[in-house]
Amino acid sequence: MSDAFENIVGAFQPGPTPGPGRTPGPVGMAILLICWIALGLMPFVFSVRDLQLATGRIGTPGTLTVLSCESLGEGRYDCKGRFVSDRGGEVVMVDASPDSTAGDVKRAQLTPQGDRAVPTGTTGLVAALTMPFLGVGVLAFLPYVFLYVFKARRGRRAAVILGSVLTAVSLAGVVAGLVAASS
Numbered sequence: 001m002s003d004a005f006e007n008i009v010g011a012f013q014p015g016p017t018p019g020p021g022r023t024p025g026p027v028g029m030a031i032l033l034i035c036w037i038a039l040g041l042m043p044f045v046f047s048v049r050d051l052q053l054a055t056g057r058i059g060t061p062g063t064l065t066v067l068s069c070e071s072l073g074e075g076r077y078d079c080k081g082r083f084v085s086d087r088g089g090e091v092v093m094v095d096a097s098p099d100s101t102a103g104d105v106k107r108a109q110l111t112p113q114g115d116r117a118v119p120t121g122t123t124g125l126v127a128a129l130t131m132p133f134l135g136v137g138v139l140a141f142l143p144y145v146f147l148y149v150f151k152a153r154r155g156r157r158a159a160v161i162l163g164s165v166l167t168a169v170s171l172a173g174v175v176a177g178l179v180a181a182s183s
Helices: 004-010 024-057 121-128 131-137 140-147 156-182
Strands: 060-073 076-085 092-096 104-111 117-119
Touching: 004 104, 024 117, 024 121, 024 140, 060 117, 076 104, 092 117, 104 121, 117 121, 117 156, 121 131, 121 156, 131 156, 140 156
Parallel strands: none
Antiparallel strands: 060 076, 060 104, 076 092, 104 117
């Protein structure tokens, strides 16, 4: 019994600390920083289309009525709705946001493909900003890491303060976006 206990305790003991030669070299560090920057910029790139829809720059404005929401299991839903354009014309059957409820009626924007309708107005805009706020959180401490990698002593404290403020703003924006998306 004591051998099992020692194995468990041994699993939580700190390992060797990296010394000279155990950290990435300049090329490895450059690759890691490029990957970090790419990871932080991806939410901005992938949210452009949703922001354009939420602000009405692309798509067709109208009204979405959610007709049904089918449970796919594990908290996932597939919702279908009816979209009526403000310009009139035919009624289009579309995919609705998976966080909708059957019977919801809301202002929406039809995608140019005509297969999906997304909420517009303040709620739609705040929901569309969720991913950019996540990107801000990913990039928040990047200035500090650059200062650390280049062994700069000056400005680290300011970089930590900036990173903390950006992380708090990011967290608030992500929570607000998730609340807006679910309402």
